[in-house]
Amino acid sequence: MSSTPPLTTGMMEKRRRVMITPEGVAVPITVASRGSRIGAIILDFLILYFGMLFVFLLLIWAAGGLIEDVMAGADEQVQGAAEFLLVVLILAIFMVRYGYFLAMELGPRGATWGKRITGIRVAARDGGRLTAEAIIARNLIRDIELFMPLVFLMVAPTGEAGAAGVAGAAWFLLFMAFPFFNKDAMRAGDVIAGTWVVEAPRIKLAELITTRDNAQGGSMLTGTRYEFGEAELGIYGEHELQTLERVLRGGSTEAIIAVHETICRKIGWEPGAGDERAFLEAFYAQLRARLEGEMRFGRRKKDKFS
Amino acid sequence: MRAPVLSRWFGEAEIAAPPDIESAALRSDRFRLEREGDWTRLEDILKRMERGSLRGISDDDLLALPVLYRTAASSLSVARETSLDAATLAYLEALVQRAWFQVYGPRKGLIGWLRSFLFGGWSRAVREIWLDICIAFAVMVTGTIVGWLLVAQDQKWYFRLVPSQFADTRVPGASREQLQQALAGQDETSGLFFFSASLFSNNAGVAIMAFALGFAFGIPSLMLLVHNMAVLGAMMWLFAGQDLTLEFAAWLSVHGTTELFAILLAGAAGLHIGRSMAFPGTRPVLTAASEAGRRSALVMTGVVLMMVVAAMLEAFPRQLVGGTFDRLLIGGTLLSLWLAYFFAYRPRRRGDEG
Numbered sequence: 001m002s003s004t005p006p007l008t009t010g011m012m013e014k015r016r017r018v019m020i021t022p023e024g025v026a027v028p029i030t031v032a033s034r035g036s037r038i039g040a041i042i043l044d045f046l047i048l049y050f051g052m053l054f055v056f057l058l059l060i061w062a063a064g065g066l067i068e069d070v071m072a073g074a075d076e077q078v079q080g081a082a083e084f085l086l087v088v089l090i091l092a093i094f095m096v097r098y099g100y101f102l103a104m105e106l107g108p109r110g111a112t113w114g115k116r117i118t119g120i121r122v123a124a125r126d127g128g129r130l131t132a133e134a135i136i137a138r139n140l141i142r143d144i145e146l147f148m149p150l151v152f153l154m155v156a157p158t159g160e161a162g163a164a165g166v167a168g169a170a171w172f173l174l175f176m177a178f179p180f181f182n183k184d185a186m187r188a189g190d191v192i193a194g195t196w197v198v199e200a201p202r203i204k205l206a207e208l209i210t211t212r213d214n215a216q217g218g219s220m221l222t223g224t225r226y227e228f229g230e231a232e233l234g235i236y237g238e239h240e241l242q243t244l245e246r247v248l249r250g251g252s253t254e255a256i257i258a259v260h261e262t263i264c265r266k267i268g269w270e271p272g273a274g275d276e277r278a279f280l281e282a283f284y285a286q287l288r289a290r291l292e293g294e295m296r297f298g299r300r301k302k303d304k305f306s
Numbered sequence: 307m308r309a310p311v312l313s314r315w316f317g318e319a320e321i322a323a324p325p326d327i328e329s330a331a332l333r334s335d336r337f338r339l340e341r342e343g344d345w346t347r348l349e350d351i352l353k354r355m356e357r358g359s360l361r362g363i364s365d366d367d368l369l370a371l372p373v374l375y376r377t378a379a380s381s382l383s384v385a386r387e388t389s390l391d392a393a394t395l396a397y398l399e400a401l402v403q404r405a406w407f408q409v410y411g412p413r414k415g416l417i418g419w420l421r422s423f424l425f426g427g428w429s430r431a432v433r434e435i436w437l438d439i440c441i442a443f444a445v446m447v448t449g450t451i452v453g454w455l456l457v458a459q460d461q462k463w464y465f466r467l468v469p470s471q472f473a474d475t476r477v478p479g480a481s482r483e484q485l486q487q488a489l490a491g492q493d494e495t496s497g498l499f500f501f502s503a504s505l506f507s508n509n510a511g512v513a514i515m516a517f518a519l520g521f522a523f524g525i526p527s528l529m530l531l532v533h534n535m536a537v538l539g540a541m542m543w544l545f546a547g548q549d550l551t552l553e554f555a556a557w558l559s560v561h562g563t564t565e566l567f568a569i570l571l572a573g574a575a576g577l578h579i580g581r582s583m584a585f586p587g588t589r590p591v592l593t594a595a596s597e598a599g600r601r602s603a604l605v606m607t608g609v610v611l612m613m614v615v616a617a618m619l620e621a622f623p624r625q626l627v628g629g630t631f632d633r634l635l636i637g638g639t640l641l642s643l644w645l646a647y648f649f650a651y652r653p654r655r656r657g658d659e660g
Contacts, residue, residue, distance in 0.1 A: 027379070027406050028399045094510065106419075108356050108411055121407070125596070129410050132419045134596070137603035144518040175521075188521055192579060193603070194596025200407075201400040205345065206393035210335050242392040249393060285331065288390050292334055295388065 014183075017198075019127045027127075030199040032120035034185050037197055041146075043114030048100060052093065059089060101139045106132055111200065121200040125190075134193040141189030145175045209248055210285045222275050226282035232267040233290045239303035241291060244284050248277075256280060334389035341381050345398070348374040348405055355408050375405040423607065426653040431604035433649065438574040438581060442531060446570060449532035453539025467540045482548040509565060510613045513572035517579075517606050524580025531573040556630040559637025561620035567644055568612035575602035575609070612644075 015031040104112040110130060111121040122138070124130045152169040179185045184196050247259050256276050263283060264271035272279075291301060351367045351374070382398040389395065432439070456463040461478045512534070519526035538558075545554035579598045586594035619640070 021406055021410065026383075027403050029403060108358050108408065110407060110411070123407065125592075127410075131600065132423075133600035133603045136607055137599040140514055140603065140606055141518050141521065143514055144521070191592060191595055192521065192599030194593075194600065200404070201396075202404070203397045203400040205342070205349075205397045208335055208338070208391075210332050238390055241390055245392050288334075289332055291390055292332060292388060295390070 015185075017184075019123075021127050029123070030201075031184050032118075032197045032199050034179055036118040036120055036199075037179070037185065040112070040114035040118045040120060043117055044100070044112050047113055048096060052096060055092065056089070098139060101142075102135055105135045105139070109200075115197070119200060119202075120197050122195050123198050125184075125194050125196050130195070134195050136193075138189035138193035138195050141187075141192055144172065145178070145188055206249060209245065209281060210288065212281055222278070224275065224278070226279055226286075228267070228283060228286050232269075233287050235266055235304060236287055237301035237303040237306060238291060241284070241287055244280065244287070248280060248284060334385070334391060337381075337384065337388065338391070338394055341377070344374055344377050345381070345401060348378055349401060352401075352404050352408055356404075371405075372409060375402070375409050378402050378405060423604065426651075427604060428608045429648045429651050431601050432571065432608070434601055435574050435578045435605060438578040439570065442528070442570050442574040442577055445528050445531050445573070446535045446566070449535030450539035450542070452532065453536030454543045455539075456536070457540040457543045464540050464544070467537050478544060478547075480544075480548075482550065485545060485548055485550055486553070509568075509617065510610050513568055513609050513613060514606070516569065516572040517576045517602060517609075520576025520579040520602070521583075522580065523584045524577040527573050527576030527580065531569070534569065553630050556633035556637070559641075560633050561616045561637075563637045563641035564612055564619060564644065565616035567641070568609045568616060571605050571612070572609045575605040578602050578605075615640075 012030065015033065017029050017031060019027045019029045021027055101112060105122050109116060109121060110123065115121055122130065122135070124134060152172050175188050179187045186196055190196055244259065247255050260276035260280055261271045263280070294301065351363060351371055354362050378398065379402050382402050385395055385398055453467060457467070464478050516527045516530045519530065542551070542554065545551060579595065579602055582594045582598035583591060
């Protein structure tokens with residue numbers, strides 16, 4: 001796909017990639033921004049922290065009764081039960097830390113809750129299947145990327161570990177900064193696992209503007225039929241068309257009035273008042289008809305300057 | 307005002323458009339209206355698949371999924387060249403991407419993957435990194451010898467090498483009785499459960515670290531191996547000094563054959579990644595790294611399992627079984643079991659394994 005929708009801004013454009021699926025279909029994909037990934041990991045750890053806190057409180061609540069039993073002079077068995085709870089806790093913390101990420105990213109959404117909230121997911125970089133091995137590899141590496149730098153950062157300033165501590169901190173900071181040194185925002189774990197994190201948009205199919213009555217017949221308010229000629233429509237290109245589309249789909253009344261005025265001035269009409277939406281919808285429909293007609297002959301007009 | 311462009315459009319519409327799509331003036335909109343039904347059906351199937359319940363999807367829908375996916379993909383390519391409706395294009399892009407993730411999503415569930423892992427996948431991955439295992443083994447042996455020699459030369463090294471938690475009574479100058487005491491079993495089980503759980507958490511952490519450090523061309527992994535084995539060498543020197551070598555080996559072998567094997571595999575897995583990044587051969591570095599990474603991840607999952615076994619052995623049989631011969635028997639049996647599982651057990655590779 002050589003053409004990309006001009007709707008995207010410059011920063012977005014940089015993150016766009018085309019992934020070729022095994023059967024040769026080109027799927028457009030956007031690499032997740034570093035900000036949304038940081039947000040996702042913070043959310044994930046908040047979820048883990050509060051989840052474990054909840055379970056811990058539940059255990060204390062359950063074991064609290066046991067402690068009372070011990071006070072009441074119960075036998076050794078109760079002590080065994082308290083010990084068992086501790087073991088469950090240690091194993092649970094280990095399981096939760098690794099299990100949460102593994103199970104969630106292996107699921108059909110390929111994302112933890114934090115990633116779902118920020119609208120991103122894990123994918124295989126080569127366009128193939130996302131395998132369990134890849135998920136395991138990328139999550140095992142997280143330890144040296146995230147926890148080691150934090151540990152060293154806390155130790156290094158105290159001078160306890162000496163120069164080695166400072167060197168260690170610098171070394172592990174490299175891992176933490178790794179995503180900022182490659183264009184796909186991969187962290188070390190992604191490199192090892194052959195994965196990357198991409199945006200996973202869930203977009204609803206928007207209704208058509210061109211089939212609205214305003215765009216086809218005449219204005220629903222005044223009954224005026226807006227017809228534009230070659231000279232008026234020839235001014236604008238695709239970029240302006242899609243800006244107009246955005247305004248028509250979700251713009252405020254003020255925006256519509258402003259755009260109406262701008263277009264009227266540009267094409268040399270006297271801007272009226274009260275029937276802006278009908279005017280713009282008719283203009284949109286006719287401009288699109290013209291540009292799409294040209295497109296079929298291989299002539300594309302990127303914006304008003306071209 | 308004239309409308310030459312529009313009249314041309316309307317003229318064509320009269321010939322081609324099916325009745326319910328008549329309302330659309332633009333050809334690209336008619337294109338969309340004709341296919342909208344398929345798109346929304348695909349979206350509906352995807353929504354249910356993403357929720358994780360395949361049961362809610364009828365056979366018809368499941369069979370239609372690949373077809374609908376390809377339809378949507380081709381709709382996208384056509385729309386890119388004919389339509390300027392940004393909203394429709396954005397919708398199609400997102401839809402094709404979502405469908406692609408489901409069509410090419412993980413085919414196996416966690417259970418299915420575990421089965422293929424235990425029955426063949428794990429031992430195959432271990433065999434695939436045999437060279438790294440050999441290197442890591444040589445490094446571990448060297449580490450032990452180095453530890454021994456260092457302490458034999460200067461006893462101060464013992465305190466530098468051995469962490470204080472182990473060096474309770476087991477210090478240079480301890481009597482034979484004290485050392486024997488340290489090797490003896492205990493009679494009660496109280497507290498052992500907790501002990502084994504914390505041991506597991508600690509050891510698995512070390513193993514994962516040895517693996518993760520492989521990223522730096524494997525050198526830190528090897529250093530970690532040398533350091534851990536130097537501790538072992540130092541302790542061996544201590545016990546050998548009092549003619550307790552066999553007892554020490556027996557005491558260690560109960561869980562050590564499993565645990566040291568696991569550490570060996572973890573170091574080898576880390577080294578495997580480091581080696582394939584340093585010497586990728588004809589492949590691009592990133593491809594080499596990810597191939598090695600996936601293979602090593604399999605080995606590492608197994609290492610964590612081995613650590614669970616080792617911790618259980620360390621807490622229960624080692625402390626409860628007192629006889630030197632019994633201990634050697636347990637350790638030797640486990641070692642031969644692991645070796646047989648990794649190198650003799652070679653089930654035929656099934657077709658669906660990736």
